[in-house]
Amino acid sequence: MTTVALKPATMAQALTRALRDAMAADPSVHVMGEDVGTLGGVFRVTDGLAKEFGEDRCTDTPLAEAGILGTAVGMAMYGLRPVVEMQFDAFAYPAFEQLVSHVSRMRNRTRGAMPLPITIRIPYGGGIGGVEHHSDSSEAYYMATPGLHVVTPATVADAYGLLRASIASDDPVVFFEPKRLYWSKDSWNPEEPQKVEPIGRAVVRRAGRRATLITYGPSVPVCLEAAEAARAEGWDLEVVDLRSLVPFDDETVTASVRRTGRAVVVHESTGFGGPGGEIAARVTERCFHYLEAPVLRVAGFDIPYPPPMLERHHLPGVDRILDAVGRLQWEAGS
Amino acid sequence: MTVMEQRGAYRPTPPPAWQPRTDPAPLLPDALPYRVLGTEAAAKADPELLRLLHAQLVRGRRYNAQATALTKQGRLAVYPSSTGQEACQVAAALVLEERDWLFPSYRDTLAVVARGVDPVEALTLLRGDWHTGYDPYAHRVAPLSTPLATQLPHAVGLAHAARLKGDDVVALALVGDGGTSEGDFHEAMNFAAVWQAPVVFLVQNNGFAISVPLDKQTAAPSLAHKAVGYGMPGRLVDGNDAAAVHEVLGDAVRHARAGGGPTLIEAVTYRMDAHTNADDATRYRGDAEVEAWRDHDPILLLERELTERGLLDEDGIRAARDDAEAMAADLRARMNQDPPLDPMDLFAHVYAQPTTQLLEQETQVQAELDAEAAGPEGAGR
Ligand SMILES: Cc1ncc(C[n+]2csc(CCOP(=O)(O)OP(=O)(O)O)c2C)c(N)n1
Numbered sequence: 275m276t277t278v279a280l281k282p283a284t285m286a287q288a289l290t291r292a293l294r295d296a297m298a299a300d301p302s303v304h305v306m307g308e309d310v311g312t313l314g315g316v317f318r319v320t321d322g323l324a325k326e327f328g329e330d331r332c333t334d335t336p337l338a339e340a341g342i343l344g345t346a347v348g349m350a351m352y353g354l355r356p357v358v359e360m361q362f363d364a365f366a367y368p369a370f371e372q373l374v375s376h377v378s379r380m381r382n383r384t385r386g387a388m389p390l391p392i393t394i395r396i397p398y399g400g401g402i403g404g405v406e407h408h409s410d411s412s413e414a415y416y417m418a419t420p421g422l423h424v425v426t427p428a429t430v431a432d433a434y435g436l437l438r439a440s441i442a443s444d445d446p447v448v449f450f451e452p453k454r455l456y457w458s459k460d461s462w463n464p465e466e467p468q469k470v471e472p473i474g475r476a477v478v479r480r481a482g483r484r485a486t487l488i489t490y491g492p493s494v495p496v497c498l499e500a501a502e503a504a505r506a507e508g509w510d511l512e513v514v515d516l517r518s519l520v521p522f523d524d525e526t527v528t529a530s531v532r533r534t535g536r537a538v539v540v541h542e543s544t545g546f547g548g549p550g551g552e553i554a555a556r557v558t559e560r561c562f563h564y565l566e567a568p569v570l571r572v573a574g575f576d577i578p579y580p581p582p583m584l585e586r587h588h589l590p591g592v593d594r595i596l597d598a599v600g601r602l603q604w605e606a607g608s
Numbered sequence: 609m610t611v612m613e614q615r616g617a618y619r620p621t622p623p624p625a626w627q628p629r630t631d632p633a634p635l636l637p638d639a640l641p642y643r644v645l646g647t648e649a650a651a652k653a654d655p656e657l658l659r660l661l662h663a664q665l666v667r668g669r670r671y672n673a674q675a676t677a678l679t680k681q682g683r684l685a686v687y688p689s690s691t692g693q694e695a696c697q698v699a700a701a702l703v704l705e706e707r708d709w710l711f712p713s714y715r716d717t718l719a720v721v722a723r724g725v726d727p728v729e730a731l732t733l734l735r736g737d738w739h740t741g742y743d744p745y746a747h748r749v750a751p752l753s754t755p756l757a758t759q760l761p762h763a764v765g766l767a768h769a770a771r772l773k774g775d776d777v778v779a780l781a782l783v784g785d786g787g788t789s790e791g792d793f794h795e796a797m798n799f800a801a802v803w804q805a806p807v808v809f810l811v812q813n814n815g816f817a818i819s820v821p822l823d824k825q826t827a828a829p830s831l832a833h834k835a836v837g838y839g840m841p842g843r844l845v846d847g848n849d850a851a852a853v854h855e856v857l858g859d860a861v862r863h864a865r866a867g868g869g870p871t872l873i874e875a876v877t878y879r880m881d882a883h884t885n886a887d888d889a890t891r892y893r894g895d896a897e898v899e900a901w902r903d904h905d906p907i908l909l910l911e912r913e914l915t916e917r918g919l920l921d922e923d924g925i926r927a928a929r930d931d932a933e934a935m936a937a938d939l940r941a942r943m944n945q946d947p948p949l950d951p952m953d954l955f956a957h958v959y960a961q962p963t964t965q966l967l968e969q970e971t972q973v974q975a976e977l978d979a980e981a982a983g984p985e986g987a988g989r
Contacts, residue, residue: 354769371792421959
């Protein structure tokens, strides 16, 4: 066996390792997409897989996203476990009809007879200087589609653990990979036995007592940075990393907000109609009597994702998060 | 040598990377739709097969009539009839081996039934129930669905997967003429050809997509010609000649099974009924056009062949009709019973394990049902 990851490993390397381990463990796992074979994917996440497992297991498909997902449906019907790579967030849209009309509902409409264990990997989010159509945060569309799981890691270890769990899941999973974190590193050790994280559990990334930042994916490190900065100003903030938008872990989120009494939801996706609205509503429904202030949102603006030259004005940053925390009606009470 | 000195000696060459690819000539469809009945080829057709096709066509026509009648009685939410297209429907089912897969479109419940699925189960979706009825794995028939052409890439993927696993399984996918304009048709054809997947595409060109005639759908020489652009053979067949459709489909299925890759078949046929029971076809086509097709009816063509050759007599025809009547009576009786409906089922299969949110919603509906059962007093209102 060759060793893929160096120490410390990047998120991209952990994802590669997860794919490789899944393919080695289960011959029904097939990776497919544009440029995933010889090139190893534009982000190199499938690097080496075609070489190790052959082109029938890691396949360069024609350039057609509906065709990729549509044929993956047929492959899953015949007992394979396709892992589909969409090259970029905005280039997953052509596959939307297959996703909504078939992938998400096949189990349901066949009363469980025909589950579709397909994992759809989508690199998403901004902050990498990408030109138009390379930085969308499209998770709200997928969250609004019953039958899909929507998962996104924020740490190197979760990238491995959640991708393994997604591939093992008997339900279709839309697996959002934060592009900005592909090259992030942490102390994840590829030599150690790896943990497969269950889908649907949020984690408290940083414990705090005064307010909860509820976030996921690329905004998790930003929130941790904000929490660090807040400490200097006397605010002790908790950071909850959702990891899975569907299923949604009401339990962890509710427990945190009931403890702290204040909450800000942070994400890159647009605020209007974005995930934050759903999350704020859920928190309010469950924590009303514990809340000292309305649940606030720090989100991308309601504009098409801006060009890289202006994207820093759009992305939720530390200052904007701290401003929101500052507006949580501190004068009123605790 | 300067460029001027080279003149005369210079021969243009193709661009460096250019290579001749697939020769298109063998892929081209015939100029006329292929016919068997009434031609010399009919003599070679197996009489048993012709009689079987006949019985199935008669049954199929009765099935369509019965299903349409059930819409009038409110027992079906909608029915897209395949009257006039029975030859395609029946041949598609009969040509497959048990291990093969059929991918129907929404108008193809007759093909599904001819494959062996219980008609009541085949009509589940059109009845307005929440699921697709039959177990797709029991007869290897993909679940019926209405988004046009989306089943085509599924057929390609399944055929590809079977080949990867070393199984000699063929997938046959049905689509309408309108469906060939969809992007999924193009993508499926292209994937199938690139992967050399063992899949056969049968386009039933019945002249219309609801109200839109073929001329507004495509400028291609024929729908079968589209195959050539993908590098697969295209075949043009008379879709009302059951023997011809069966033969052309059979050739394509054998070709696919032997590793020869996909085929696109265009069957020229006609939708005799309106698009569905809810449609008014007089808004877009005249009686004369429909009448012309009555002389080219699939049952008529086959009965003429069989009776002229002494392969079928009045008794045989009556037996086929009696069998069809019995099927219709059974369908009518069973469709007149309400299907079992449990609102709790709506939450049971969305995921392998229901989410906590779905469990909460299920509880809510259960409480509503309990209150309903208890009546106004029990509900405390
Ligand atoms: C993607 C999609 N668009 C529109 C429709 C609505 N619709 C249902 S049937 C139909 C016409 C289909 O024509 P054709 O493919 O020729 O099949 P036919 O009805 O003749 O069998 C249309 C437009 C649909 N079901 N799916």
